[in-house]
Amino acid sequence: MENVLQVILVGILVGGLYGLVALGFALINGVMRFINIAQGSFIVLGGFICYWIVTLLHIDPYLAIPMVMAAMFIVGIILYRSLFSPLLKYPKAEMRLDKSLLLTFGVVWMLDNLEILFWTSNSRSIITSYGFGTVQVLGAALSYTGLIGLGLAVLAAAVLHIVLTRTYFGKHVRAATEDAGAASLSGVNVQRTYLISTGIAVALAGLAGTVIVTSYSVTPGGGISWLLTAMVVVTLAGPGNMNFMIPAGIILGVIQSASTLFVNPAYQQPIALIIFLLIIMFRPQGLFSKGVKGL
Amino acid sequence: MTNNWKKLSISTVVLIIMIAVPMIIDLGTGIMNQLVTLFIYILLAEGWNLIGGYTGQINLGMAAFFGCSVMVTHFMWVAGIPIIVSILVGSLSTIILAIIIGIPTLRLKGMYFAVGTLALAQALQVIMQNVFNRSIAAPGNFVQAYNLSYRYYLGLAAVVLVLVAVYFIRRSKLGLAMVSIRDDEQAAQVTGVNTFKYKVISLLISAFIAGLAGGLYAYFRLFFYYTSDIFSLTWTFSAIMAVVIGGGGTLLGPVLGSIFLVILGYIFSLTLGQANLIVFGFLFIVVMLFMPQGFMGGADLFRPWLSRWRKKPGPKKSEAAEPANN
Amino acid sequence: MLEISRLDVFYGDLQALWDISISVDEGKIVALVGSNGAGKSTVMKAITGLLKPKSGKIIFRGNRIDRLPPHHIVEMGICMVPEGRRLFPGMSVQENLEVGASPASARKIRSNTISWIYEIFPVLKERARQQAGTLSGGEQQMLAISRALMSNPRLLMIDEMSLGLSPVVVQDLSKIIKEINKSKKLTILLVEQDVQLALSLADQGYIIENGRIVGQGKCSDLLCDAQVKEAYLGMGKEGKTG
Numbered sequence: 001m002e003n004v005l006q007v008i009l010v011g012i013l014v015g016g017l018y019g020l021v022a023l024g025f026a027l028i029n030g031v032m033r034f035i036n037i038a039q040g041s042f043i044v045l046g047g048f049i050c051y052w053i054v055t056l057l058h059i060d061p062y063l064a065i066p067m068v069m070a071a072m073f074i075v076g077i078i079l080y081r082s083l084f085s086p087l088l089k090y091p092k093a094e095m096r097l098d099k100s101l102l103l104t105f106g107v108v109w110m111l112d113n114l115e116i117l118f119w120t121s122n123s124r125s126i127i128t129s130y131g132f133g134t135v136q137v138l139g140a141a142l143s144y145t146g147l148i149g150l151g152l153a154v155l156a157a158a159v160l161h162i163v164l165t166r167t168y169f170g171k172h173v174r175a176a177t178e179d180a181g182a183a184s185l186s187g188v189n190v191q192r193t194y195l196i197s198t199g200i201a202v203a204l205a206g207l208a209g210t211v212i213v214t215s216y217s218v219t220p221g222g223g224i225s226w227l228l229t230a231m232v233v234v235t236l237a238g239p240g241n242m243n244f245m246i247p248a249g250i251i252l253g254v255i256q257s258a259s260t261l262f263v264n265p266a267y268q269q270p271i272a273l274i275i276f277l278l279i280i281m282f283r284p285q286g287l288f289s290k291g292v293k294g295l
Numbered sequence: 296m297t298n299n300w301k302k303l304s305i306s307t308v309v310l311i312i313m314i315a316v317p318m319i320i321d322l323g324t325g326i327m328n329q330l331v332t333l334f335i336y337i338l339l340a341e342g343w344n345l346i347g348g349y350t351g352q353i354n355l356g357m358a359a360f361f362g363c364s365v366m367v368t369h370f371m372w373v374a375g376i377p378i379i380v381s382i383l384v385g386s387l388s389t390i391i392l393a394i395i396i397g398i399p400t401l402r403l404k405g406m407y408f409a410v411g412t413l414a415l416a417q418a419l420q421v422i423m424q425n426v427f428n429r430s431i432a433a434p435g436n437f438v439q440a441y442n443l444s445y446r447y448y449l450g451l452a453a454v455v456l457v458l459v460a461v462y463f464i465r466r467s468k469l470g471l472a473m474v475s476i477r478d479d480e481q482a483a484q485v486t487g488v489n490t491f492k493y494k495v496i497s498l499l500i501s502a503f504i505a506g507l508a509g510g511l512y513a514y515f516r517l518f519f520y521y522t523s524d525i526f527s528l529t530w531t532f533s534a535i536m537a538v539v540i541g542g543g544g545t546l547l548g549p550v551l552g553s554i555f556l557v558i559l560g561y562i563f564s565l566t567l568g569q570a571n572l573i574v575f576g577f578l579f580i581v582v583m584l585f586m587p588q589g590f591m592g593g594a595d596l597f598r599p600w601l602s603r604w605r606k607k608p609g610p611k612k613s614e615a616a617e618p619a620n621n
Numbered sequence: 622m623l624e625i626s627r628l629d630v631f632y633g634d635l636q637a638l639w640d641i642s643i644s645v646d647e648g649k650i651v652a653l654v655g656s657n658g659a660g661k662s663t664v665m666k667a668i669t670g671l672l673k674p675k676s677g678k679i680i681f682r683g684n685r686i687d688r689l690p691p692h693h694i695v696e697m698g699i700c701m702v703p704e705g706r707r708l709f710p711g712m713s714v715q716e717n718l719e720v721g722a723s724p725a726s727a728r729k730i731r732s733n734t735i736s737w738i739y740e741i742f743p744v745l746k747e748r749a750r751q752q753a754g755t756l757s758g759g760e761q762q763m764l765a766i767s768r769a770l771m772s773n774p775r776l777l778m779i780d781e782m783s784l785g786l787s788p789v790v791v792q793d794l795s796k797i798i799k800e801i802n803k804s805k806k807l808t809i810l811l812v813e814q815d816v817q818l819a820l821s822l823a824d825q826g827y828i829i830e831n832g833r834i835v836g837q838g839k840c841s842d843l844l845c846d847a848q849v850k851e852a853y854l855g856m857g858k859e860g861k862t863g
Contacts, residue, residue, distance in 0.1 A: 175709050175712065178710060178712065179708075182707035184690075184692055187692050
């Protein structure tokens with residue numbers, strides 16, 4: 001019984017991270033109808049940036065978060081300026097989807113191999129003095145890093161929610177998401193809104209990378225794996241449901257974790273694939289959607 | 296009509312050269328290896344082009360179909376079944392995968408197909424890493440009996456067959472449906488096209504062609520150090536790269552792109568080493584942004600120049616005589 | 622206030638407007654009428670910056686606006702109520718209004734403007750927290766007009782207000798439009814298929830047909846004009862109606 005509880009709690013911790021990983025991807029997909037295949041690679045990049053900041057400046061990785069996020073925000077701006085804004089000339093959503101998919105696929109290629117070139121293909125992780133500590137909850141051991149990760153994920157999702165609902169910028173984002181042309185006609189600078197949204201999305205990737213490099217490790221080329229997680233979580237949550245990323249992530253985390261009771265833990269990705277297939281076959285609108293539309 | 300005869304005669308001449316030259320001159324293992332690799336890339340690219348370029352569905356899991364066929368072909372062949380049968384069975388096995396992933400995802404609009412194929416490829420890679428956590432090698436007698444020319448001619452035959460098949464598919468009802476789906480799926484549905492059916496058929500054929508590539512690879516390479524490399528994303532990327540650079544939605548685009556890829560890859564591996572993949576990624580992005588039609592599209596830019604240069608009087612007449620190439 | 626001179630507008634290679642000249646005087650209600658496909662929406666798109674004209678000028682209060690992006694034009698004081706309303710359906714009535722107050726100058730007086738809106742359209746106040754997509758057609762049009770008013774415009778443009786609405790609702794809206802024009806001295810440009818409605822509401826009118834201006838003048842004169850009557854008002858020698 002203890003084993004089951006451990007597995008579920010661990011699944012929740014991991015699931016929080018999954019939700020965080022999905023947030024940035026969902027933001028770009030929801031607002032601009034682009035698919036950022038490179039989101040996973042940006043997460044890895046964020047992890048590496050954190051690693052180098054910690055290694056060179058000897059500060060706590062969690063203190064490095066603002067720096068990492070600022071750097072990644074700039075990366076997001078570059079991404080938007082160079083690749084996304086040329087795609088705005090295509091009014092059809094499918095074209096934007098396809099072109100952004102292919103373009104960001106190229107970015108993955110460049111980025112992953114640049115990382116291998118500069119930093120070798122070895123994994124990196126950050127061990128903090130408290131990194132191995134655990135908290136005992138009802139007989140299950142929860143790692144500090146995992147708890148911090150979950151906390152950061154929930155915090156990020158909450159902040160994002162507040163920004164989207166209470167700030168001008170957030171309302172501009174939602175307006176542009178619903179009808180970019182009408183938003184423009186209402187005086188919203190849609191391009192600038194998109195630009196900042198992309199920056200935020202990539203900054204979120206940086207945050208996720210920090211959590212990952214402290215809890216697990218980052219490997220050049222490991223981005224695709226995280227991207228897949230993001231995509232499955234987004235599918236689980238349903239289209240445009242930013243509010244449900246963390247819950248959906250937790251569901252995925254718990255199912256994957258529970259599966260380790262029956263199956264070799266290495267098979268997490270096939271499990272994710274099965275979940276994905278089941279969702280789109282039986283509930284393509286996601287678990288939390290009221291409507292019937294798909295992505 | 297004369298245009299078609301011209302194309303046919305050029306193709307036949309090229310084919311004859313490709314058949315005859317290796318028989319007459321000894322090109323050396325280096326070049327022969329590159330040519331077989333080229334054939335494999337052409338097959339992968341043509342396969343991707345069918346579902347991606349013509350039907351407009353972005354497949355991120357070519358590696359799954361490729362790898363699956365490599366494994367099936369290898370084990371069948373090593374078990375004693377003749378290579379051509381093994382390759383056919385290997386290619387047919389990919390259809391099972393295509394059905395598993397295609398049926399749920401092609402029904403939906405949006406990124407589901409891309410996600411699904413990517414997930415399939417990643418899942419298979421992980422499974423292979425665990426199930427076949429070792430190298431795979433063909434037994435010694437296979438190594439002894441290795442004849443590179445066989446690989447070359449089998450590859451050439453496969454490429455010719457696929458090019459001819461794609462040529463006819465393009466002109467068939469299936470081809471028309473595919474392109475209409477790519478251009479505007481909603482409009483196609485409204486005109487009565489069963490878009491789901493045609494997307495699935497297109498995927499099955501595309502998977503089969505990728506399977507041919509995999510089968511050829513199994514015949515070509517008898518030794519696989521890391522089994523999971525067969526399912527690596529690199530195969531998918533190379534296929535997409537070749538199609539984008541050469542020109543999606545055309546018959547020869549993938550061929551041109553593959554040639555480009557192989558030549559450039561050869562040059563890069565001599566000069567740049569690891570950095571060559573970075574350059575490819577950069578090139579890919581640049582081509583997508585500035586030359587989205589690839590080389591074949593670029594050819595359209597040159598055509599008015601060419602015709603003006605060849606026939607001095609009446610340049611307008613020659614432009615009118617060139618129908619759309621797709 | 623708004624001066625369009627000799628505008629030529631293309632969709633790609635296809636010419637849609639030829640040599641359009643329209644003048645909107647301050648404080649007036651001006652109508653641009655024509656049948657479906659005559660080019661009215663194209664004129665609107667050119668004014669709001671969604672389309673760049675190939676030649677010609679659009680001058681607003683002394684400034685050239687034909688090359689500016691849409692949000693900039695809103696900041697300069699022109700706001701359009703789009704055809705089909707184009708509200709933000711997932712956002713509440715209040716939020717739609719708030720987005721309308723995007724220009725900096727409008728943002729400052731935002732709460733005052735909202736109070737004023739709720740006075741003239743009390744039903745919007747009732748539904749303030751309701752999602753815009755759940756409103757009725759007439760309410761949506763009210764919200765769309767209000768959203769545009771939130772930007773504190775000097776020139777309000779309304780594209781096809783009557784589309785899909787019942788005559789009673791259209792009547793009510795027309796009264797409110799006329800009222801706002803008088804009390805706030807707000808210049809209004811109406812684009813309408815319903816020629817009768819537009820010409821009776823407005824002071825000045827322009828008639829557009831196949832991308833060209835074919836008639837203009839005081840609305841009272843246009844309403845009496847025999848050709849206008851025959852072509853657009855369905856009253857002709859043959860005795861056609863509607």
